[in-house]
Amino acid sequence: MTTRALLLLVVYFGALLALVKPLGAYMARVYDEEPTWLGRLLGPVERGLYRLFGVDPKREMNWRQYAVAVIAFSAAGFVFLYVLQRLQALLPFNPDGMPAVPSLVAFNTAVSFVTNTNWQAYGGETTMSYLSQAAGLATQNFVSAAAGMAVLVALIRGIRGRSLQTIGNFWVDLTRTTLYILLPLAAVLALALVSQGVVQTMHGAAAAAPVAADSAQHLAVGPVASQIAIKQLGTNGGGWYNANSAVPFENPTPVSNFLECLAILLIPAALTYTYGKMVGDRRQGWAILAAMLVLLVPPLVVATVSEQHQGPAVASVTGVAPGPNLEGKEVRYGVPESALWATVTTAASNGSVNSMHDSYTPIGGAVPIWMMMLGEVSFGGTGSGLYGLLAFVLVAVFVSGLMVGRTPEYLGKKIGAYEMKMASIAVLVTGALILIGTAVAVAGPGRAGAFNPGPHGFSEILYGFDSGANNNGSAFTGLGAAQPFYAIAIGLVMWFGRFFVIVPVLAIAGSLAGKQKTPPSAGTLATHTPLFVVVLVGTVLLVGALNFLPALALGPIVEQLTPFVR
Numbered sequence: 001m002t003t004r005a006l007l008l009l010v011v012y013f014g015a016l017l018a019l020v021k022p023l024g025a026y027m028a029r030v031y032d033e034e035p036t037w038l039g040r041l042l043g044p045v046e047r048g049l050y051r052l053f054g055v056d057p058k059r060e061m062n063w064r065q066y067a068v069a070v071i072a073f074s075a076a077g078f079v080f081l082y083v084l085q086r087l088q089a090l091l092p093f094n095p096d097g098m099p100a101v102p103s104l105v106a107f108n109t110a111v112s113f114v115t116n117t118n119w120q121a122y123g124g125e126t127t128m129s130y131l132s133q134a135a136g137l138a139t140q141n142f143v144s145a146a147a148g149m150a151v152l153v154a155l156i157r158g159i160r161g162r163s164l165q166t167i168g169n170f171w172v173d174l175t176r177t178t179l180y181i182l183l184p185l186a187a188v189l190a191l192a193l194v195s196q197g198v199v200q201t202m203h204g205a206a207a208a209a210p211v212a213a214d215s216a217q218h219l220a221v222g223p224v225a226s227q228i229a230i231k232q233l234g235t236n237g238g239g240w241y242n243a244n245s246a247v248p249f250e251n252p253t254p255v256s257n258f259l260e261c262l263a264i265l266l267i268p269a270a271l272t273y274t275y276g277k278m279v280g281d282r283r284q285g286w287a288i289l290a291a292m293l294v295l296l297v298p299p300l301v302v303a304t305v306s307e308q309h310q311g312p313a314v315a316s317v318t319g320v321a322p323g324p325n326l327e328g329k330e331v332r333y334g335v336p337e338s339a340l341w342a343t344v345t346t347a348a349s350n351g352s353v354n355s356m357h358d359s360y361t362p363i364g365g366a367v368p369i370w371m372m373m374l375g376e377v378s379f380g381g382t383g384s385g386l387y388g389l390l391a392f393v394l395v396a397v398f399v400s401g402l403m404v405g406r407t408p409e410y411l412g413k414k415i416g417a418y419e420m421k422m423a424s425i426a427v428l429v430t431g432a433l434i435l436i437g438t439a440v441a442v443a444g445p446g447r448a449g450a451f452n453p454g455p456h457g458f459s460e461i462l463y464g465f466d467s468g469a470n471n472n473g474s475a476f477t478g479l480g481a482a483q484p485f486y487a488i489a490i491g492l493v494m495w496f497g498r499f500f501v502i503v504p505v506l507a508i509a510g511s512l513a514g515k516q517k518t519p520p521s522a523g524t525l526a527t528h529t530p531l532f533v534v535v536l537v538g539t540v541l542l543v544g545a546l547n548f549l550p551a552l553a554l555g556p557i558v559e560q561l562t563p564f565v566r
Contacts, residue, residue, distance in 0.1 A: 005304050005336035012340060013293075015262055016269055020289065023266065024273025030180045031153050031173070031278065042179050049175055060166035063510025066154055067503050069170040070147055074114050074499070077140055081110040084136045085128070094129035095204030096220070101127060104487040111491040113140035115498035116148055116381055118231065118238030118351055118473040119490060121481040125220035125241050130202060133240065138227045142186075145234030145267075146177035148383030151502050152271065153278075155387050158509030159411055160279045163516055167509045181267075182234060189263055190229035196256040198225040199249045224250055232263035235381040237351025237473040245341075245354040246330050257333055257354060261341050264350045268292075268379035271386050279411055283528035288389060291536045295378035296347050299367045304339040306364035312560055328359025339364070346371040349381030351473025358460065358476035365476070366556035369463055372470045373548045374540055375430055381471065387505045389540075391426040393527070394419055394508070396539040400525050400532075410527060412517035419511055422504040429500045430469040431547040433493045437465035438551065441489065449480035455562065459555035464490060469497035 029036050050057050061069065085101035088094060101109070105122050112119040113136070124133065150173035157167045194200050205218040224240045228250055231238055238244075245251035245260055269289065276285020308324045329338045338355035345352055346368035357368050371378070377389035398415050401408030408415040440446070441461045450457035460476040467474055468490040475481060481490065526532060 001301065001305060002308065002336070005308075005339075008336045008340060009300070012258070012262065016265055019266060020270050020273050023270035024285070025277060027181055027267075027270060027274040028277040030176055031156075031274070033176075036180060038180055038184060046175055046179055049179075050171075053171070055169075055171045055175075057169060057172045060169050062166055063154070063158075063506045063513075066167055066170050066509075067506045070151065070502060070506075071499060073170070073174070074144075074147065077143065078110045078114045081113060081136045081140060082106050084132055085109060088129040088132045091129065091131050093131040093134070093202070095202075096129075098127065098129045098132075101132070104484055105482060108481075108487040108491040109137075111494050112473065113137050113236070113238070114144055115471050115494045116144035116234070116236055116349060116384070117468065117471040117494045117498075118236045119468055119475070119481070119494060120238050120242070120473070121487055121490075123242035124239060125222070130222050133227060134223050137238070138230060141227065141230040141234050141236040141238075142178050142182050143174065145230075145236060145382045146174050146182060148381055148387075149177045149181070149267075149271070150174050150383070151505060152275075152383035152387045155390060155505055155509040156275055156278050158511070158513040159390075159413065161513040164513040165510075167506070167513050182230065185233050185267075186226070186229040189233060189259065190225045192259055193225040193228060193256055196259075197248075197252040198228060198256060200225040219249075221249065228260065229263070231352060232260050232350065233267060233382075235264060235268065235348045235350040235385075237345065237349075239352055245352050246356070251354060254333070254337075257337055257341075260352070261337070261344060261354075264344050264348050264352070265379050267382045268348055268385045271383065275386060281411070281528065284411070287528045287533050288386070288393070288536075290530075291533045291540075292378040292385075292389070294533065294537050295374060295540060296343070296371075299347075299371060300340065300343040303343050303360075303364050303367040304336060306361050306367075307335045307339050309361070311361040312562070325359075325361050325364070328356030330354060342368050343371060345474060346472060347376065347378050347380075349376045349384060349471045349473075351467065353474055356477050357463070357474060358478045362456075362459075362556040362560035365459065365463075366552060366560075368474065369459070369466055369552070369556065370544070370548075372466045372472050373431075373434070373552075374544045375427065376470045376472060377540060384471065384501070388426065388501065389536075391423040391501075391505065391508070392540050392543075393536060394423045395427060395543075396532070396536045397525060397527065398423075399539070400535055404523070404525075406523045406525070409518060409524065412520070413512045413515050414518065416511075419508050422507045422511070426501045426504040426508075427543060428547075429504075430497050431543075433469035433497050433500075434462070434465045435547070435551065437469070437489055437493050438462050441465070441485070445485045446489070449483050449486055451478040451480065455555050455559040459559065462551055462555050465493055468493040471498055 085106040089100045108121050154167040199221045207216040209216050241247040272285040272289040276282035324335045341354045375388050379385050397410045398408040450460045460479040463476045464479050
């Protein structure tokens with residue numbers, strides 16, 4: 001670790017942790033419908049939306065109704081976004097004359113943005129009209145993130161409830177999340193990005209006259225800053241440009257780079273404090289935040305150190321000078337900022353990039369793969385990361401209770417067979433989707449899409465399904481993701497990876513909401529202590545290792561070792 005890299009990590013995590021409490025407390029007030037400083041301004045807008053769509057904010061839902069509302073809303077968003085892409089050539093706000101998006105790409109993209117994945121099998125600046133980007137993709141960046149946060153709040157209500165049959169109203173949670181949290185934060189960040197030079201215009205492509213060419217070069221622009229702000233804050237990822245935040249128009253300065261990277265973890269980190277405040281024990285939130293940091297920081301150090309050296313294949317060539325691995329990285333930022341972004345974006349379900357992960361060293365590239373394989377629970381997506389980690393919490397509590405011969409309980413709620421079945425589904429479904437998808441792909445139909453042979457090609461395929469199942473959206477760029485097989489297969493994996501976790505989580509919320517709270521006793525497992533943090537981290541690592549170590553051995557591990565085999 002260089003001094004510069006250490007300083008970057010201190011400043012980054014210092015800024016992040018300083019914002020956890022104020023933002024987390026504010027979000028708790030929003031979800032508990034307490035007065036906030038934005039209430040007087042946005043309250044009439046909120047009530048107007050309820051009247052417009054016929055929503056009764058006082059009517060609460062049981063977990064089945066809540067789940068149906070989440071899935072129905074997402075399905076409607078999928079249809080709207082698919083049709084918008086297919087008809088964009090006929091619609092306004094298309095100054096560069098983009099044609100209709102091909103059907104399979106439109107299908108894959110619609111699933112991707114509805115599921116908060118933002119996997120992009122296309123070049124945004126050469127495929128999507130301004131209307132498709134702003135009214136379609138950016139809108140889904142807001143509401144898909146809000147849907148994940150709404151599911152988390154429903155689970156929190158279930159944990160803290162006392163003999164209730166309801167867990168809130170999805171439409172209210174969705175509206176309040178968007179109005180009071182995502183929109184204000186995105187507006188502030190968008191203005192900050194514009195001040196740094198991120199483009200924001202409705203004019204068509206700009207023309208530039210290169211010195212050594214006779215014809216003008218067309219530079220794609222558009223309302224970029226507004227989309228970048230919410231894609232980062234909502235852990236959506238993706239981007240206006242194909243090369244994402246490696247493009248100067250999208251990420252021009254060290255300040256914009258820092259702000260965009262900080263925004264990735266801002267809401268997931270603050271939600272841990274929101275959780276502690278809403279359940280009435282802030283220590284619970286701090287313990288979960290500590291577990292997330294323990295899961296994140298060591299892989300971040302590994303990635304940073306690994307990228308300070310050339311990969312084994314390059315290092316084994318005689319005459320190559322030692323130095324950092326700068327292939328695929330913006331020299332404006334170099335190794336520390338690139339490794340930080342790569343690790344953070346895959347720890348959250350963000351997927352945006354400021355360097356090309358396919359060009360990392362085998363071990364450096366294994367870190368993003370591993371962070372997703374943990375289930376993206378450190379820190380995970382907006383809402384989805386924390387409710388995913390809470391499923392692991394229930395598993396850790398249940399196993400710990402069995403080890404000491406006590407009935408497992410969490411925050412006064414008994415954890416029974418039903419909760420464990422649902423938690424097991426939520427924890428294991430993404431792993432099954434990754435391994436099955438990768439196995440099918442390498443068995444035949446997907447091998448042609450990997451542009452590299454051997455273990456690196458396997459890593460490209462594994463990364464693709466890992467990213468899709470965990471709703472991340474980043475990729476090793478050596479995978480032909482626009483091919484029919486991957487467009488369909490990863491589209492299905494994204495859909496099931498989102499909703500096969502949401503439904504069990506809501507089922508847990510409904511079950512816990514209906515249970516009486518029992519007072520703590522001498523045998524109650526304390527879930528706010530350093531010991532429980534160790535147990536929780538161990539549970540997450542054990543599940544990840546048992547599921548994925550063989551797959552990692554076939555990809556990045558063997559690639560790292562191959563040049564040394566004689």
